[in-house]
Amino acid sequence: MTQIALPFLFIRGGTSRGPYLQAKDLPSDRGAMSRVLVAALGSGHPLNIDGIGGGNAVTTKVAILSPSKDDWADVDYFFAQVSVGDGKVDYKPTCGNILSGVGPAAIEMGLIPVVGNTATVNIRAVNTGARVVATVQIEDGKVRYDGDAQIDGVPGTAAPVSLQFMDTVGGATGAFLPTGNLIDIFDGINVTCMDVAMPMVIARAAEFGLTGYETADELNENRDFFARMEAIRIKAGAAMGIKDVPTSVTPKFGLLAPAVQGGTIATRYFMPWVAHPSMAVTGAQCLASCVLTPGSVADGMTTLPTTSPATITLEHASGSIDVLVDYAVDAGEITLKSAGLVRTARLLARGELMISKRVLDGL
Incomplete structure (x- = not known):
């Protein structure tokens, strides 16, 4: 045999x-x-x-x-x-x-x-x-x-x-904010390092000279951006306490921009060496949590909900995804209870x- x-x-x-x-x-x-x-x-x-x-x-x-x-x-x-x-x-x-x-x-x-x-x-x-x-x-x-x-x-x-x-929260690193900071700066770029469902490094697209509305193919062709992003991801991952970052798919990377299609915010997600054609479910939870967190890189980019649970609609390269987040904010700190999504x-x-x-x- x-x-x-x-x-x-x-x-x-x-x-x-x-x-x-x-x-x-x-x-x-x-x-x-x-x-x-x-x-x-x-x-x-x-x-x-x-x-x-x-x-x-x-x-x-x-x-x-x-x-x-x-x-x-x-x-x-x-x-x-x-x-x-x-x-x-x-x-x-x-x-x-x-x-x-x-x-x-x-x-x-x-x-x-x-x-x-x-x-x-x-x-x-x-x-x-x-x-x-x-x-x-x-x-x-x-x-x-x-x-x-x-x-x-x-x-x-x-x-x-x-x-x-x-x-x-903290499944990979043990902390909601693995570096202990709402904002870290690596290579001159402001990022939020967050661990909700998936450890991520999140930045504003504009800081890379991007709109945040590029297609996945357009992003994949932009090798200068990927080189900058990977250098930041490696440094941020080390600061988050993640081992072997250069050879691991974690942490993932995400970009934010103001919404243009009626959603809460526009996003792009990376796997991390290529752009995701749509959105990861785990990444969606982390990005939605970033949006809801006062003082993160998402602060000021959208109008925040006033009640919980709240639906956060993330625009992505193929459309959008809704994340229903049950959370509480007390003295500027967010507590996440659960997140719900519908898939097929x-x-x-x-x-x-x-x-x-x-x-x-x-x-």
Whole structure:
């Protein structure tokens, strides 16, 4: 036998897609697991030609599921970001878009029983410790994928998957403001370093000479900007206490500008070495939190809500995304309780991923 078979589901979760696997089918050793995931996605080639990746960071993501040992959660969700071109795997971040498919995947895998027209799945995001409640639509005892919900960045409509995120503050660094400051200055650029669902470095687009309304392709072609941004990201990440920043996708980077399409604020999000074609769910929570925080780089760029929970509409490169934030502000300090979003997911394929036995053996 030259190949081994791994059962998998291939799911579009939000504006990302990738294989959803069960932990019991993968090596527990992290090095061996990484070798399997690199081979499965075809990392190491710009087109991922020898795997099922799609040649883009949003299509080389992996969800690994297992029954949770946590008293609150039903399912543990472990996320892996596989690089497109260099054969590396980053386990530091989580992904909220891929998380959109975790509830449906858990049901499809038989990890969650279903009764009625909806299923509530309590998910523990292993990478960050966040708790997420997913509400999945059910029809005739199976996950319903057809529906009227539409999210920017995905064609057509589908059944909604409601997500309520809790315990998202300081998941990676242990602090809401990892540097202890609302504003830091790196290479002459004012930034807010914040850790909500995803550690981020956030700046105003205008400080880079950008409008903040550029397309993802226009930003990707601006290599001078990327060079400046990466230098700042590395310095800010070190100040946030994050290790190995040059080779890690965290912290992510975000830009802000005044809204022009009726939203709360205009945003651009970076993964971080390419511009995101739309918006990450985790990044959306961090950016929305930045908008609500007095004294951050977002201060004065929009009219803040006066009641909580509040809907923050982030304009992005493909449209917009709404984040419902439950929060409180006391003496200028913000306390985040939870954030809610509506996404969609669709099962694209199911079957077996074929991996060379040589990969498991490390040959």
